Amino acid sequence: MVQRLAFCIAALCVASPMWCWAGDAGSLEVTVQATGGVKATATVHFPAEPRIVQQVLTDYAHWPDLFDVRMRIAELREQNGTAYTDIRIAHSLLPGERRLICESRVLTGSGLLTELKGGDFKQYRRLWTLIPTEGGRQTSAEFELLVEIETIVPDWVIAVAMRQELEAHFRIVKDKIVARTTPGR
DSSP states (O other), X not given: OHHHHHHHHHHHHHHOTTOOOOGGGOEEEEEEOTTSSEEEEEEEEESSOHHHHHHHHTOGGXXXXXXXXXXXXXXXXXXXXXXXXXXXXXXXXXXXXXXXXXXXXXXXXXXXXXXXXXXXXXXXXXXXXXXXXXXXXEEEEEEEEEEXXXXXXXXXXXXXXXXXXXXXXXHHHHHHHHHHHSXXX
């Protein structure tokens, strides 16, 4: 009964585009797109300057460590400021592994854009825009993600899972940033 109630509440949160994640004085909105796929937008605050946040986000070899989902890097190539990754994702909603081939590049100023190049996804675009706050000592990060997977699982189910996974992702990224900025850790 409790699991069913939690699932219903999660489904209602996804259905209501006004529901926001209040973690770290930020926001998270996850919506199913009429044209297909799921879009997430968030504002996340990190207790470090944008340069440190960018270092964590561009440590491509350790991307699997930033998520609470089983994934592995099958291939990683970096050349001319662009990273090409072939990621294999094992998700409890989907049988087997899903392949995500993408290209990531650091944006002028501060941020990171990752775009789909192949694999088992119809759409994948992730954008981090990093804005210095508190005199440059902290970061307000604008996050946008658009995902559409080749699957029979309905987008609304993907949206429920995505909300939970992004909340965990933001906490893990914050923990990695704190670990980099805390002496003796």
